[in-house]
Amino acid sequence: xxxxxxxxxxxxxxxxxxxxxxxxxxxxxxxxxxxxxxxxxxxxxxxxxxxxxxxxxxxxxxxxxxxxxxxxxxxxxxxxxxxxxxxxxxxxxxxxxxxxxxxxxxxxxxxxxxxxxxxxxxxxxxxxxxxxxxxxxxxxxxx
Numbered sequence: 001x002x003x004x005x006x007x008x009x010x011x012x013x014x015x016x017x018x019x020x021x022x023x024x025x026x027x028x029x030x031x032x033x034x035x036x037x038x039x040x041x042x043x044x045x046x047x048x049x050x051x052x053x054x055x056x057x058x059x060x061x062x063x064x065x066x067x068x069x070x071x072x073x074x075x076x077x078x079x080x081x082x083x084x085x086x087x088x089x090x091x092x093x094x095x096x097x098x099x100x101x102x103x104x105x106x107x108x109x110x111x112x113x114x115x116x117x118x119x120x121x122x123x124x125x126x127x128x129x130x131x132x133x134x135x136x137x138x139x140x141x142x143x
Contacts, residue, residue: 001127002073004031008065018062019069024097025057028087031071032101035085038120039105049114051106053082057099063091074129078121081105081113086129 006027014020039049063069069091076086082104089097104113116124 001129002031002034004033004071004073006030006069006071008063008067008069010065013065018064021057021059024059024063024089025055025099027069027071027089028055028057028073028097028099028101031073031087032085035073035103035124038123046108048108049105050103052101052103054102055099057097059097061091061094061096063089063096067091069096073127075124075127076100076129078116078124078128080115083116083124 008019012019012023036050037043040047069089072088072090074086075083077084082102085101085103087099087101088095105116106112107114
């Protein structure tokens with residue numbers, strides 16, 4: 001599991017007083033940086049490999065300015081050339097959002113997907129989410 005701490009900004013707070021729903025996908029993407037680095041170690045957009053195919057976010061509870069938010073990212077599935085991530089955002093011990101993102105390892109020069117290299121696959125496997133029984137959050141196994 002990867003973990004990132006986000007400090008909510010005033011500018012992300014909407015007129016209802018909570019962090020705007022459009023902000024959460026941006027936070028989730030920020031927490032994926034270690035995964036992006038596996039595929040493109042030099043962070044070069046010329047060599048960029050990770051192309052997003054799908055994202056979804058379920059909003060579970062409100063998030064507020066003034067308290068840190070914790071983002072947890074797991075690898076849910078690893079395919080030949082794609083991977084699915086499972087993500088959660090927590091604030092003050094409350095699950096506030098959860099989602100999934102699907103990426104493909106893509107070669108911009110050939111305009112085709114490529115198999116995920118073995119060394120990257122091995123690293124991703126260290127972060128695989130293992131389902132728990134019941135409706136517990138995966139983060140409950142950490143605490």
